[in-house]
Amino acid sequence: MASIGIIEDDRSISELVKRTLEKSGHCCYQFFTGEEAVQGIKKEQLQLLLLDVGLPDSDGFLLIQRLPKLPTIYLTARDEITDRVKGLQLGAEDYIIKPFAMAELLARIDVVLRRYYPCDNWIELEEQIRVNLEEKRIYKETTELFLTTQEFLLLEALLVNKNIALSREQLLDIAWGIDYLGDTRTVDVHIQRLRSKLGLSQTIKTVFKYGYRLELE
Template sequence: MATILIVEDEIPIHELIRRNLQAVGHICLSAFDGKEAIQIQAQKEVDLILLDVMLPEVDGYDVFQQVRGTPTIFLTARSSLSDKVKGLTLGADDYLVKPFEMLELLARIDAVLRRTKKESKSFELDALRIDFERRQVFLNESPVECTPKEFDLLEVLVTNRNIALSREKLIELAWDFDYAGDTRTVDVHIQKLRKKLDMENRIKTVYKMGYRLEV
């Protein structure tokens, strides 16, 4: 997992981000203005910065100029194309407009960390090991054959571990489309993963909602 500096002056948004990042295992540092962000980045080893643009003291663009070299995702209410272009042209790794879904933020964080080699390309839990780069799964060091969609679903559960996901959200993330019809295919795939990977006690059913991978 990574050490992530959250630079956001709106406390409810800041706390929501912090709780969700900690739930999936990240270490969080907090700054509520631009000056404080620069000081923390200079003193701590940070893998990624989540950076609001409109900040007290020093705005996000100026902060970014002073912390170059640390992977950064801008989080901002500024949604114009010119603002996005400015942020990305400065060299930011991503630009996410508020309001955003927390699962989208987690996915973008995961993508940036993998790209910058700060995120492990494998995951281990109990006797299970997943190699994301080679799309291979091992149980007790023996390979387990998973279909492409089973692997996609497993990767979504791992990326969002400890977070309850509805069946509809799992279809959106693992099947890559919105679907309002029968979601029993999710249940079928979950049951197969539980059986193949000995995860009956790890993949929990969330009553009247969906599933959660408990780590």
């Protein structure tokens, strides 16, 4: 997993993001002002930055030019198209508008990390199963297993958000897309297929009246 710097002056948001990322196995460093980030990031080996635009002592658009050239995702309430374009033109990998769902943040972080650090693609599950998200391949010991495209997208959503309970609606949004018109029962059907094909009945937990959680150490 990755070492991630969170540059956010709102301590409640910073703590929520930190706890969520750490549950997924990431290591987090918090900075509450621009100057803290400029000085502190030099001392740490970070792989990704989450950067607020409206810091008390800095404009995030100016600050990105003073920071080490690391993959950066803006997290901001500034939702004007001109701001989004500016952030991306300055080199940010993504621009996420507050408020945002933690599941969406984790998914977008995973996309950026896989783009920059492709060596860490194999994820070990229970039952001797290894998953390569980049190549979309799954092995049980030396035997390759095959999932449908939709089954793999659902598994990927659970993996990216490991140890976090996701509602059926969140899983639909992540794995099927926000334009999907079906109901949440399709999630239950695909979960049962994943459990059966991969032997993960004890790893993919049902969260009563809510959704599912993939439990990994």
